[in-house]
Amino acid sequence: MTTRRDFLKKLGSGAVALVGVQFLSGCEELVFESKVAGAPLSFMTPAEDGSWYWQSGNGIAKDDAPDIAPEDWTLKIRNNGNRVGGVSFADLQALADNGESLSYWKTMRCVYGAYVGPAATTFVANGIFTGIPLHRVLEEAGVDPDANAKLRVFGADGFSSNIPIGRAFDAGPSPLAPLLAYELNGEPISRLRGGPVRLVIPETWGYKNVKWLDALEATPSDAIFGTYETERFNPQTNPSVSAETQRRIDDPGQISLASVVSDPNAVSATLKGPDVTIAGASFAGGQKIVDVQVALDDGPFESAQLKGYEEMLDALSPAQRELAAECAQQSEDWPFVGVWRTWTKTFSGLAPGDYIVTIRARDDAGQAQSGDTSQPLVIAPEVRVPFRVT
Structure with missing residues (x-):
């Protein structure tokens, strides 16, 4: 378990590559202040506004x-x-x-x-x-x-x-x-x-x-x-x-190997213990995601549970399954090139206190996320998220 003071010391020294919610030009500015548990991502994002993100390269409303x-x-x-x-x-x-x-x-x-x-x-x-x-x-x-x-x-x-x-x-x-x-x-x-x-x-x-x-x-x-x-x-x-x-x-403008965390849905969220599930998705523009590793504090990295092809289909509605059946990518192509894989990792028996979870993904080309921040357009740095358990 990491104390809040230890975490702030690490953050101040630059030892922690903390990536939180940031709003930069070109994407919609949203006020996001939730500090509670989020939810796993659906494999198919609803196209409706508020689920699928709004983006304008020219910054138009x-x-x-x-x-x-x-x-x-x-x-x-x-x-x-x-x-x-x-x-x-x-x-x-x-x-x-x-x-x-x-x-x-x-x-x-x-x-x-x-x-x-x-x-x-x-x-x-x-x-x-x-x-x-x-x-x-x-x-x-x-x-x-x-x-x-x-x-x-x-x-x-x-x-x-x-x-x-x-x-x-x-x-x-x-x-x-x-x-x-x-x-x-x-x-x-x-x-x-x-x-x-x-x-x-x-x-x-x-x-x-x-x-x-x-x-x-x-x-x-x-x-x-x-x-x-x-x-x-x-x-x-x-x-x-x-x-x-x-x-x-x-050129090539290709999406980097990266991970996002949807649960917890904010940095420094307060979660109810003693069992805590971390959820998110990992992706790479021209590759397949083959593994996602998660570590708690300074503990060992362990593989998250990656959703499989049948699990993905089971989560779709009948109409969505019919649509998926018409796609160029099918079961023999799983995991799909350039398409995210959703995952979860549960930590059991956590005592009340402050923690940091670290997530890193690996693709089928052997590339893996790490603490290296030198090439974010190729491999995004590992994601480190502090949270509190009550």
């Missing part, structure tokens, strides 16, 4: 989010500045009716996300996206991947990003194609989730999955491009950002 009716939506496609095609919502529906749609699980994570709290405040969520593979419309427009380096992506809110042209045509760490997505969890993507159509790329941070999709432009230039890439993470205007960080934000 919800009331100012673009409101585009499907019948009014058109995607403009340009090749080196020249318009070469356009796609309407009806065009996407026609492709879907022809059997060309694709559905898959995707863990969405804001690059500014926190590590303790419910999904809506840690800015991470998991759901099933359905849409038309991006390469399908690029091929139809005559975009040549061999003549271009990047695909620039523009949202109706003025936000922009980019992906390597090869990834737009499927080559990447995930075996799944980027999507022009129009459904989330079996329902039309709502206005606040970026509808009627948004870009979805399996392994990438949220900012690469541009919402309110408006235009695509293939270009032979490999210059860094995008709102986050050139504004938020620019070492020339932000001295805290290194050139290496900017490069990783630009």
